Amino acid sequence: MPPPYTLAYADRATRHKNPAAKLLLETIHRKRSNLAVSVDVTQSSDFLAIIDAVGPLVCLIKTHIDILEDFDSNLINKLVELSKKHDFVIFEDRKFADIGNTVALQYSSGVHKIASWSHITNAHPVPGPSVISGLAAVGLPLGRGLLLLAEMSTKGTLARGEYTDDAVRMARSNSEFVIGFIAQRRMDGLGLGPSEAKLDEDFLILTPGVGLEVKGDAMGQQYRTPDEVIRQNGCDVIIVGRGVYGTNLKDVEAIRQRAERYRQEGWDAYLKRTQS
Ligand code: 5BU
Numbered sequence: 001m002p003p004p005y006t007l008a009y010a011d012r013a014t015r016h017k018n019p020a021a022k023l024l025l026e027t028i029h030r031k032r033s034n035l036a037v038s039v040d041v042t043q044s045s046d047f048l049a050i051i052d053a054v055g056p057l058v059c060l061i062k063t064h065i066d067i068l069e070d071f072d073s074n075l076i077n078k079l080v081e082l083s084k085k086h087d088f089v090i091f092e093d094r095k096f097a098d099i100g101n102t103v104a105l106q107y108s109s110g111v112h113k114i115a116s117w118s119h120i121t122n123a124h125p126v127p128g129p130s131v132i133s134g135l136a137a138v139g140l141p142l143g144r145g146l147l148l149l150a151e152m153s154t155k156g157t158l159a160r161g162e163y164t165d166d167a168v169r170m171a172r173s174n175s176e177f178v179i180g181f182i183a184q185r186r187m188d189g190l191g192l193g194p195s196e197a198k199l200d201e202d203f204l205i206l207t208p209g210v211g212l213e214v215k216g217d218a219m220g221q222q223y224r225t226p227d228e229v230i231r232q233n234g235c236d237v238i239i240v241g242r243g244v245y246g247t248n249l250k251d252v253e254a255i256r257q258r259a260e261r262y263r264q265e266g267w268d269a270y271l272k273r274t275q276s
Contacts, residue, residue, distance in 0.1 A: 004202035005186065005234070008274060009034075012202055020119045020145030021179035021204060024089045028059040028237070031087065034230065034270055035263040036060035036206065038093070038241035042069045046249045048078055053252040054244060054259040055086025060120075060206075062091045062239055065112050076117050091206075092118035095149065097126055100134025108138045115139055122147040122182055125167040132170065136177040145179035153184060153209025154220045171203060180204030184224075186234030208239040212261070217242075226262060230269035238266045 004012055013025035028034050037054045039061060041047050047068060051061055061083070065071065083090050092114045096103040103123065107115045114121060115138045123131045125148050135146055150167040151159050159167075168187055171178040180203040181187075211223030223243070229235045244258045 004200065005236075006274075009236075009270075015200075016179075016202060018145050018176065018179045019143035020089070021202075023119060024059060024145075024179075024204065024237075027087060027089055031057075031059055032267050033057055033059045033263045034237050034266045035259065036062050036091065036237050036239045037244050037259060038062040038064075038208065038239050039245065040064055040067060040241050041245065041249060042067055043249075044068055044070050044075050047075075048082065049252055050245050050249065050255055051079070051082050052086075053256045055082055055088055057256070057259045057263045058086075058088050060089040060091050060237065062093050062241075063118070064093055065114070071111065073111075073113075076113075080117055089119045090117060091120040091122075091147075094118075094121050095124055096121070096131060096135060097124035098131070099127060100130040100137075102134070103131055104134040104138050107135050115142055115144060118144070120145045120147060120179070122149055124149050125163070125170055129170055129173065132174045132178060136174065140177050144177075146177050147180050147182050147204070147206060148178055150181040150187070151183040151185075153207075153222055155216075155222060156220070168203075172201065175201060175203075178203075180206065180236075182206055182208065183235070184209065184229075184233065204237065205235040206237040206239055207233075207235040208241075210238045210240045210262070211243040212265070213243065226265040227269045227272075230266055231273045234273070238262065 009025050010029040016022045035058050037058050039050050148167045148171050150164045183205050207229045209222050216222045226238050229238050240262050245255050
């Protein structure tokens with residue numbers, strides 16, 4: 001039997017047991033889109049207008065809900081409405097990194113109540129397995145999924161080598177809730193460590209640091225193309241922020257056109273990978 005990650009998104013969707021991972025794989029297949037757009041803007045009106053424009057083209061919208069200056073709980077109702085209207089998954093990029101008790105509270109409570117609306121969230125492995133069990137206590141009963149930050153896109157990242165390998169081991173021991181990784185490649189290029197891999201494991205690799213026009217920014221971000229990420233490095237989803245929403249947030253038609261370009265390039269790279 002071939003490893004699940006070599007199969008088409010649609011086949012992986014039928015096999016996956018976690019509801020959030022299943023939904024994401026089904027959505028990618030249904031919409032022919034492995035594009036996630038990261039909507040890192042500070043005003044709710046821009047946030048909603050951009051999501052309404054790119055929604056039909058994406059499998060997933062990634063949020064940093066804490067950067068919105070005019071956040072209120074009604075915004076969440078609107079975000080959820082848009083996710084139903086345009087058929088996309090929601091991923092709050094919260095990067096939890098504390099003791100189990102604290103992350104459970106941060107995930108369930110406070111102003112944002114992330115677990116109540118975000119299908120997927122993520123955590124740094126740095127606290128050890130208790131960060132997973134704390135979040136799972138809240139998220140599993142709701143059918144949510146967790147990504148571990150195994151690698152980062154930034155210059156000089158400390159998430160590499162043994163740290164990345166240990167993140168994979170942590171995920172393997174908690175694969176009911178951990179559905180994959182934020183990483184820059186399918187680890188070791190063949191699978192997630194063939195010597196320890198289980199035949200049926202299927203972790204999703206979601207990859208930020210994607211841009212077509214520039215190679216990075218002035219604050220340590222590094223970009224690669226959709227082809228490098230999806231075809232050459234075996235990742236599953238490209239995450240694009242500024243490459244899509246750009247600098248003029250009011251020009252939603254240009255934003256939509258850029259999203260379509262990334263969608264097309266990401267999908268072509270996937271077809272090349274699976275058909276070669
Ligand atoms: P950009 O505008 O495409 O550079 O935005 C990238 C987004 O992905 C942004 O929301 C970051 O917080 C996020 N990100 C990242 O860029 N690199 C990483 O390694 C991780 C998250 Br983890």
